Amino acid sequence: MTKPRTLTWRAGTVTAVRQETPSARTLVLDVPDWTGHLPGQHVDLRLTAEDGYSAQRSYSIASAGSGPLEITIQRLEDGEVSPYLTDVVETGDQIELRGPIGGWFVWRSAQPAPVLLVAGGSGIVPLMAMIRERGQVRGRQPFRLIYSVRSPEDACYADELQRRVRDDPGLDVHMVYTRTAPAGWPTPPKRIDVATVNSHGWPPDFAPDVFVCGPSSFVETAADILVALGHDPKKVRTERFGGA
Amino acid sequence: MGIISRGFGGRRRDSAPDLPPGQYLTHDFPVLSAGPTPRIPLDRWSFTIATEVGQKHTWDWKAFTALPAEEITKDIHCVTKWSKLGTTWKGVSLDTLFEEVETAADYVMAHSKGGYTTNVPFEDLLDGKAWIAYEFDGEPLDPEHGGPARLLIPHLYFWKSAKWVNGLQMLLEDEPGFWEAAGYHMYGDPWSEQRYSGD
Numbered sequence: 422m423t424k425p426r427t428l429t430w431r432a433g434t435v436t437a438v439r440q441e442t443p444s445a446r447t448l449v450l451d452v453p454d455w456t457g458h459l460p461g462q463h464v465d466l467r468l469t470a471e472d473g474y475s476a477q478r479s480y481s482i483a484s485a486g487s488g489p490l491e492i493t494i495q496r497l498e499d500g501e502v503s504p505y506l507t508d509v510v511e512t513g514d515q516i517e518l519r520g521p522i523g524g525w526f527v528w529r530s531a532q533p534a535p536v537l538l539v540a541g542g543s544g545i546v547p548l549m550a551m552i553r554e555r556g557q558v559r560g561r562q563p564f565r566l567i568y569s570v571r572s573p574e575d576a577c578y579a580d581e582l583q584r585r586v587r588d589d590p591g592l593d594v595h596m597v598y599t600r601t602a603p604a605g606w607p608t609p610p611k612r613i614d615v616a617t618v619n620s621h622g623w624p625p626d627f628a629p630d631v632f633v634c635g636p637s638s639f640v641e642t643a644a645d646i647l648v649a650l651g652h653d654p655k656k657v658r659t660e661r662f663g664g665a
Numbered sequence: 666m667g668i669i670s671r672g673f674g675g676r677r678r679d680s681a682p683d684l685p686p687g688q689y690l691t692h693d694f695p696v697l698s699a700g701p702t703p704r705i706p707l708d709r710w711s712f713t714i715a716t717e718v719g720q721k722h723t724w725d726w727k728a729f730t731a732l733p734a735e736e737i738t739k740d741i742h743c744v745t746k747w748s749k750l751g752t753t754w755k756g757v758s759l760d761t762l763f764e765e766v767e768t769a770a771d772y773v774m775a776h777s778k779g780g781y782t783t784n785v786p787f788e789d790l791l792d793g794k795a796w797i798a799y800e801f802d803g804e805p806l807d808p809e810h811g812g813p814a815r816l817l818i819p820h821l822y823f824w825k826s827a828k829w830v831n832g833l834q835m836l837l838e839d840e841p842g843f844w845e846a847a848g849y850h851m852y853g854d855p856w857s858e859q860r861y862s863g864d
Contacts, residue, residue, distance in 0.1 A: 427863035432668055465860075467687075468670040475667060476675055477687040477746055501676055501689065509672045517667045522861060524847030525699055637696045641809060644701035654701045654779060661696050 428519040430467060431455075433490065435514045441577040444496045445543060446507045449489050450516065457487045460550035461527035461632065461660075464492065464520030468502060478502045481546040481634075481660075482521065485553035493577060495543035526632065526660045530558045534630045537622045538566040539613070539643045541635020544662060545577050548634055552592065556585060565593045567621050569613050569639065572601035595621035613639070618646045625651035634660040684748050685855035691747040694810065699843065702808050703778045703829055710813050712797065713832040714762060717770045722762075726813070730799065732757045737796055739819035741826070742855040754817055756798030759790040770835035774842060775816050778829040783842035784851065785818060785825055787835070794820055797830060822853040822860070 433450035440446050462482055469475040484491035496507040510516070528536060528551040536555075538548040545568055555564055570576045576596065586594050597617055598610045623629040631652060633643045640661045647657050684690060713723040724732070737754040773785050789795065798817040799806050806812030811828025818825045824844050845851050850859040858864060 428861050430667065467667055468673045468675070469667040470673050470675045471669055474675045475687075476689060479745055505670070505673050514671055515668050516670065522848060525844070637809075641696070641702060648701045654703070657701050659698060659700050661698070 428465075428522065430517045430519050432515045433518050435510055435512050435516065436489070438510070438512060441493055442575050444507065444575075445493055445577055446496075447483060447491050447493045448506065448510060448516075449491050450518070452490055452518065455490055458482055458490075458521035459524075459527040459529065460486055460554040461547045462521035462523045462550075463547070464490070464518045465522065466492075466502070466506075467517040467519075468505060469517070476502050479522070480506075481550070483546045483549050483553075485550060485557040487557065493543070493546045493549075526634070526658050528554065528630065528632065530554060530560050530562075532630060533562060535623050535627050536562055536564045537629045537631045538564065538568075539618070539622075539631070539633040539635075539647075540566065540568045541613075541639030541643070542570060542575070542662075543577070544633075544635030544639070544660070546634075547660065548632055549578055551632065552582075552585065555592070556589070561591065563591045563593075565595070565622060567595050567597060567613065567617060569597040569599060569635070571599050573598070573603045593621070613643055613646070615646050615649065618643070619650060622647070622650075625653070628653070628656065631657045632660075633657060635662060637661040685742055686858045687860075688742055688746055688748040688855065691749055693747075694749060694752075695743065695745070695747055696809050697743060697745060697824070698809075698828065699781065700779060704808055705778055705813055705829060707813055711831065712814065714766050715832060715834050716766060716768045717835045717837055720767070722766055724762075729757065729797075729814070732761055735796065737798065737817065737819075739817075741819050741823050744822040744824055744849065744853070744860050748855075752819075753802055754796065754798040755800035755803075756796035756814070756817055758793060759795045759797070760793065762797065763791065768835045770837055772836040772839045774834045774836055774840060775825075775827040775830055776832045776834060777827045778831050781827060781829070781843050783816075783825050783827050784836075784840055784845055785821070786839070786852070789818060789821065790833075794818065820854075822850075822855050824849065825853050 433452040437449040463479045467477045480492045483493045494506040497503045707726045710726045740750045742748045796817045799814040816827040816830045
């Protein structure tokens with residue numbers, strides 16, 4: 422354990438924005454004295470209105486452990502903070518944040534086990550940080566990602582994932598489309614099921630480190646499948662977004 | 666006051682009652698768990714208080730649910746920023762469970778099925794401040810939300826209200842539990858915004 426230190430609020434400056442999907446956007450932030458993070462960690466953001474009213478939310482970090490801090494925000498239609506971050510914030514704006522936070526849902530590149538990542542929707546964000554970290558440190562652990570989205574246009578980082586799979590024999594990505602599959606996709610749209618995880622995950626015998634992230638119902642389903650297939654529940658780390 | 670966020674109005678304040686700092690109101694019941702949800706059959710369920718000298722007091726489901734129970738209505742506050750007001754539970758007060766326990770310990774480590782732990786000062790469990798709850802909203806507590814039974818300590822951040830709780834270990838000195846060892850606050854008072862270690 423590192424010794425407790427106070428997480429102070431700092432001002433990050435937005436240096437770039439990237440639209441990932443029609444409803445998700447990445448903010449690249451320059452944070453003075455940012456000392457890096459572990460992939461899977463998050464930051465707390467604080468917005469303050471002119472009259473002093475403020476709102477805080479947590480967002481997963483999307484970037485590898487060193488280099489500029491990037492977060493990807495999924496717009497929630499009834500959200501108070503996310504629509505501001507996806508629709509209003511511009512390059513040059515300042516945002517208060519503190520972090521990095523979290524010591525459980527993290528991948529440490531010194532861990533030798535194969536890795537299985539299971540993402541539902543915007544649950545891809547902290548898992549993408551792990552994939553990017555693997556690339557950055559040239560990790561040798563084989564990675565598999567199962568990524569469930571409603572339709573192809575809802576997939577974040579699609580081009581980058583394709584490129585990484587092409588260039589990296591140690592990374593495998595399997596997409597699951599729940600509503601609309603791309604033309605020519607071999608199976609009709611379906612939800613993640615036992616067959617998906619059995620075929621595209623690692624066998625339990627390999628004792629992979631498993632990270633599952635997404636909406637609560639997705640995480641619940643995926644984690645149940647993993648346990649039913651024989652994965653040690655202690656090796657299955659979960660992070661849930663939003664309401665049940 | 667922080668940096669003004671250009672163009673940020675905020676829109677929940679009119680409807681937001683008096684919440685702890687940094688919290689927002691939700692009407693859902695979000696789930697936060699570190700791993701898969703364990704399913705615990707009632708005939709395999711038990712709850713044990715172990716004292717600092719190794720004395721054990723154990724209840725099975727039948728004995729536990731035969732204890733006097735209370736209806737509880739409390740606000741709950743999750744460290745991930747949501748608060749939910751007026752939640753209703755049924756459970757056994759820790760005062761009842763500790764009636765027959767002799768201890769000189771000042772701290773408690775709660776243990777759960779699956780290995781989760783969380784630490785709480787003993788005094789925060791007594792005097793009507795904490796329960797082992799087994800019903801939510803008039804229904805048996807759902808496994809996702811910690812059923813068959815969870816700790817309920819509504820005056821602290823909700824990670825202290827350990828799901829799937831199966832025992833309390835009395836301790837002479839405070840030790841960090843699962844989230845506390847991962848950077849979260851040792852005590853976790855929402856009104857002082859004690860989210861992370863150092864807050």
